[in-house]
Amino acid sequence: MTLPSPMDEVRAQYEALPYPPRDPRDEAIRLITGTPSHILEINHYLYSGRLNFMRPFRALVAGGGTGDACIMLAQQLVDRRCPGEVVYLDISTASRQICEARAKARGLRNINFITGSLLDLPSMAIGQFDYIDCTGVLHHLPDPAAGMRALASVLNPDGGMGVMLYGEYGRSGVYPLQELLRTLAPPSMALEDRIAMSKRLIRFLPTTNLFRRNPYLNDHVTGGDAGLYDLLLHSCDRAFTVPDIGAMAQQSGLRVVAFLEPVRYEPATYMSDPIIARQASSLPLVERAAFAERLAGNLRTHVFYATRAGFDTVARPEDTSAIPVLREMDAQKLAAGLQPGTPLIANLDGFPWRAQLPSLAPRIVSQIDGRKTVAEIYTALGAQGGLPQWEDFYTQFEDLYVKLNGVNHLLLRFRT
Numbered sequence: 001m002t003l004p005s006p007m008d009e010v011r012a013q014y015e016a017l018p019y020p021p022r023d024p025r026d027e028a029i030r031l032i033t034g035t036p037s038h039i040l041e042i043n044h045y046l047y048s049g050r051l052n053f054m055r056p057f058r059a060l061v062a063g064g065g066t067g068d069a070c071i072m073l074a075q076q077l078v079d080r081r082c083p084g085e086v087v088y089l090d091i092s093t094a095s096r097q098i099c100e101a102r103a104k105a106r107g108l109r110n111i112n113f114i115t116g117s118l119l120d121l122p123s124m125a126i127g128q129f130d131y132i133d134c135t136g137v138l139h140h141l142p143d144p145a146a147g148m149r150a151l152a153s154v155l156n157p158d159g160g161m162g163v164m165l166y167g168e169y170g171r172s173g174v175y176p177l178q179e180l181l182r183t184l185a186p187p188s189m190a191l192e193d194r195i196a197m198s199k200r201l202i203r204f205l206p207t208t209n210l211f212r213r214n215p216y217l218n219d220h221v222t223g224g225d226a227g228l229y230d231l232l233l234h235s236c237d238r239a240f241t242v243p244d245i246g247a248m249a250q251q252s253g254l255r256v257v258a259f260l261e262p263v264r265y266e267p268a269t270y271m272s273d274p275i276i277a278r279q280a281s282s283l284p285l286v287e288r289a290a291f292a293e294r295l296a297g298n299l300r301t302h303v304f305y306a307t308r309a310g311f312d313t314v315a316r317p318e319d320t321s322a323i324p325v326l327r328e329m330d331a332q333k334l335a336a337g338l339q340p341g342t343p344l345i346a347n348l349d350g351f352p353w354r355a356q357l358p359s360l361a362p363r364i365v366s367q368i369d370g371r372k373t374v375a376e377i378y379t380a381l382g383a384q385g386g387l388p389q390w391e392d393f394y395t396q397f398e399d400l401y402v403k404l405n406g407v408n409h410l411l412l413r414f415r416t
Contacts, residue, residue: 006142006235006236007091007117007119007141007142007236009187009235009236010091010140010234010235010236011091011092013229013230013234013235014065014090014091014092014094014095015092015093015094015095016094016191017191017225017226017229017230018065018066018092018094018095018098018226019065019066019095019223019226019227019229019230020065020066020068020223020226020227021066021223021224021226022066022067022068022098022102024098024101024102024104024105025105027071027102027105027106028105031071031072031075032068032071032072033072033328034068034069034072035162035164035260035261035303035408036069036133036135036162036163036164036260036303036304036305037059037061037069037072037073037131037133037135037162038072038076038327038328039073039076039077039080040325040327040411040413041162041260041305041327041408041411042131042160042162042305043315043411043413044314044315044411044412044413045160045257045258045305045313045314045315046131046159046160046257046305046307046313047160047313048312048313048314048315048316048414049315049322049323049411049412049413049414050315050413050414050416051413051416052416053077053080053081053082053084053416054081054082054083054416055082055083056082056083056084056085057077057082057083057084057085057130057131058084058085058087058127058128058129058130058131059073059077059084059085059086059087059129059130059131059132059133060086060087060089060126060129060131060132060133060151060154061073061086061087061088061089061132061133062089062118062121062132062133062134062137062151063089063090063091063118063134063135063136063137064088064089064090064095064096064099065090065092065095065099065135065136066095066098066099066102067088067095067098067099067102067103068135069133069135070086070088070099070103070111070133071099071102071103071106071108073086073133074086074103074108074110074111075106075108077110078108078110084110085110085111085112086110086111086112087111087112087114087126087129088111088112088113088114089114089115089116089118089121090115090116091115091116091117092115093115096113096115099111099113100113114126118134118137118147118150118151119141119146119147119150120150121150121151121153121154122150122153122154126154127154128154128155128156128159129154129155129156129159130156130159131159131160131161131162132151132154132155132159132160132161132162133161133162133163134147134151134161134162134163134164135162135163135164136164136165136166138163138165139165139166139237139238139239139240140234140236140237141236142236144165144238144240144248145248145251145252148248148249148251148252148254149251149252151252152252152253152254152308155308156308157308157309158307158308158309159307159308159309160257160305160306160307160308160309160313161254161305161306161307162303162304162305163303163304163305163306164301164302164303165239165240165245165301165302166237166238166239166240166300166301166302167239167240167241167293167299167300167301167302168239168240168241168244169241169293169294169296169297169298169299170214170216170297170298170299170300170301170349171214171217171239171300172210172211172213172214172297173209173210173211173212173213173214173217174211174217174231174232174239175237175239176210176211177201177202177209177211177232178232178233178234178237180201181194181197181198181201181232181233184197184201185197185198185233187235191229194229194233195225195228195229195233198220198228198229198232198233199228202220215350216298216300216349216350217231217300219231220232240302241290241293242259242265242286242289242290242293242302243286243290245286245302245304246286246290249306253308254306254307254308255306255307255308255309256285256286256304256305256306257285257305257306257307257312257313257314258285258304258305258314259285259289259302259303259304260303260304260305260408261406261407261408262405262406262408263346263348263353263403263406263407264292264296264299264348265288265289265292265293266281266288266292266406267280267281267283267288267291267292267295268280268281269292269296269348269351269353270292270295270296270351271295280292296348296351298348298349298350298351299349300349315411315412315413315414316412317374317397317398317401317412319374319414320373320374320375320394321373321374321375321414321415322373322374322412322413322414323370323371323372323373323374323412323413323414323415324368324370324372324374324377324401324410324411324412325368325370325410325411325412325413326365326368326370326409326410326411327408327409327410327411329409331365331366331367331368331369332366334365334409335361335362335363335365335366336362338357338361338362338365339362340359340361340362342357343355343356343357344356344357344403344404344407346407353407355403355406357399357400357403358395358396358399358400359396360381360388360393360396360397360400361396361400363381363384364377364381364396364397364400365400367380367381368410370413373415374394374397377397378390378393378394381393
């Protein structure tokens, strides 16, 4: 008798329970956007804000699942009239069918659907890509490093990736519970019985249990049976620390250029002692992010961008021809909420983050329309009167940029 391989078991899971659950009819009322792979992020972090959408752009969504990243990116390319192609790749035909139905509902014709494993990419002869999305996949492979190398093998020399992996510290309690369920609900048990047993175990966990004490694990609640199975009954599942990610990327010839949201990966976010914060904040990116990860202790996932390019690929605000762009936010509504003296507040999975914004913040934000450069915003504010000298304006803009970019609200692009 031939035993099923780990990948056979993973395929069987997603054939039975495509995840996350999606209804193609919902495409008529909204586009699901997220991180990574939002086109504004790709441009900002991997192409220095200078991506020319008039030129062909090839993207691969490796492990496309039910299609969130694939549909988002394909739609955003269409919206920009970019002659681009998105290649969808997944081992599950059930998941692919959902994504295909979502694409049909939107009338998207720039997606090429392929059923298969990303581990076979080096031999698939499907060409090279400017961008690769791999969200929630590598941590379900028997050898995640082999998966990363396979992805890198089809990435253009100046291309980049957006990746999501599970975070080790923020998933406290998951793996002991998985071990318990291998005894209580083994794979030989019927799927519906395994799910029922999992729900029963969760309901009766003692108050001291690590899973019960972790309030930020909610896939089993928000994702229905598919989310519960993915979290607690997955046959192949591991988590990563920031140093693990840095090492795996380096072994594949890649360099991590950003973790999102950036503020979560800054030690000063969590450390009130100025001496420790200053010393930790001077570390290189991956070391700094690792320090912050250990301080926070609650990062359930890691989203990062990595590139093969040997030069800086992140857009910077020092160039006054940079065009600030808000990601999925209305400038006027945001400006109205940024009252002088009122801090910017974010809940970072239980950690209350507050940042004091500069006095010009509401006026600057009100001018951000995705078309004006930093210099043009200054000129527009000058027409309103009461504008400080350029040096003071730019100091305030840079402060505002760092804080809004930190929570992934503000990005940059350049005219091409």
